[in-house]
Amino acid sequence: MPVAKGSTIDPARTRAAILDAATPLLYERGLDGIGVAELCTLLGVSKETLYRHFGTKDGLVQAVLRARSDRVTRSLAEAVAAAGPEPADQLAAVFEVFQRTYDEPRFRGCAMLNAAAQHHVEPVRAITARHLDRYLDTLTGIAERAGAADPHLLGRQLLMLVEGATVVATHHGPAATGEHALRAALTLLAAAS
């Protein structure tokens, strides 16, 4: 059956559906851990459609990573905004968001870092670097509102804690990782003002 029985033909919708369905697959199996053929089968899409929308597998990968970075950054910003004006509360919100991802059964580490480690091509590394810059912006903002003497330094140190917590949660177990990282972050925050 060349086209789905009751499916709506809408290129934009198809593209979004491919992105949504491919994201967890590429994350759990690894960028090179699943081939285009299997990917299309699990997605319920033909290879021709996938290639028409994304050009190459790498195009799909980059689109997935960009969408993921946007989504994660947005949800983090919303959590911070909802935490109120206190920098300490905002930090707590940050590590709460991350702890929730650590506790997910499919958690396999930071998707952006994994992608950069797997795919040795420049565009992917650039997407990852931009993603970390977004984290850094959020954390530096908290540092500024806390009145840190050197908010850029504190922001960078908080970024290390965030990424380090993700690494530790990945390879050393997620239990209490967010809380331990938060306590360290609050110590740095208190010492920097």
Add this chain to the structure above:
Amino acid sequence: MPVAKGSTIDPARTRAAILDAATPLLYERGLDGIGVAELCTLLGVSKETLYRHFGTKDGLVQAVLRARSDRVTRSLAEAVAAAGPEPADQLAAVFEVFQRTYDEPRFRGCAMLNAAAQHHVEPVRAITARHLDRYLDTLTGIAERAGAADPHLLGRQLLMLVEGATVVATHHGPAATGEHALRAALTLLAAAS
């Protein structure tokens, strides 16, 4: 020419030479970024020899990772031992060692984390987890000597800083990363005793 012109036939030596030469190649190109054929060409070894020593490519990969973990752990322990009895000095020695690796021109992030992200097989993840455990032992030891109220907590937080610093150095530039991480570590150390 079936066997090298003036080479000594010594299986143990051959195996060690393969390990040494394969380590930087697999690190810089990625575990799946270089094939066995090219690997053997660059190593100056035949495929038969490689497979006789390591069984499979995965066997070579795991041997390389184990050897690397041993070497890094040893050099870190030596640096800490040479830093004297002061925990603060020992922490400085730790981040000095890491900063030196960040500054290497071929630096591409933590080899163990990259391997775990690339190779979705259990043994590799186990080697990475054991590597982090070794780091944790060293850092917890420093926390204990510093008289920390909860040395295991402080050790884990220091581990986050170490791994986070490596991530930041990888994707956000190595400049001053070790120093920034050290200052955060010293703050945690001072607050925990």
Add this chain to the structure above:
DNA sequence: ACCCGATCGAACCGATCGGTACCATCTGTG
């Protein structure tokens, strides 16, 4: 001096990969 074993080089294998081409079929539009 002899012989076992380690080694090289090259050919070879089956599987899988990313990507392309073609066609029948369905949807949405006018």
Add this chain to the structure above:
DNA sequence: CACAGATGGTACCGATCGGTTCGATCGGGT
């Protein structure tokens, strides 16, 4: 009702991959 475009299904392609095999050759222990 008719047409254009989006899609699914399938077969196919060249390249590359990990791994095996075989014969020729050389070093080292006996």
